[in-house]
Amino acid sequence: METGESSILLPEDILKEIREYNCQFYERGISWDAAKNINIDFSKFTDVGTGKYEVELLLKIWNKRKFILHCYFCDLNDSSNLFTLCAFRNNDGIYSATDMKIDISNSDLGTKLNIEVGMTKTGRNKWISAQLLDH
Secondary structure, eight states: OOTTOOOOOOHHHHHHHHHHHTOOEETTEEOHHHHTTSOOOGGGOBOOOSEEEEEEEEEEEEOTTSSEEEEEEEETTEEEEEEEEEEEEOTTSOEEOTTOOSOGGGSOTTOEEEEEEEEOTTSOEEEEEEEEOOO
């Protein structure tokens, strides 16, 4: 996407772009450098407010240091709500929300989840929980 160009990204467009690019997936996500080559306007993904959401997992990108997995989501109830949350690694090598119920690094793109987002003492987003969506 050219600088300054604006468009609405739909989940199916993002997944299609990722598949067409044929990103090199390794260790359950794509590298930070590979993500630079995907034709996606990452500025469309913003912080999300506290609350509970039904979401679709669109993309997973490893942080340069690999101890953080950046997860990109679309709100299933408002497709214009695109946001990102970070999954951190615990001592067992699981990347998850704070509740550690789902290892998001092993979740397929397109996985639908119920998630809860809270706030840290410093005012940053905190991914509290994730569960597979029932429907």
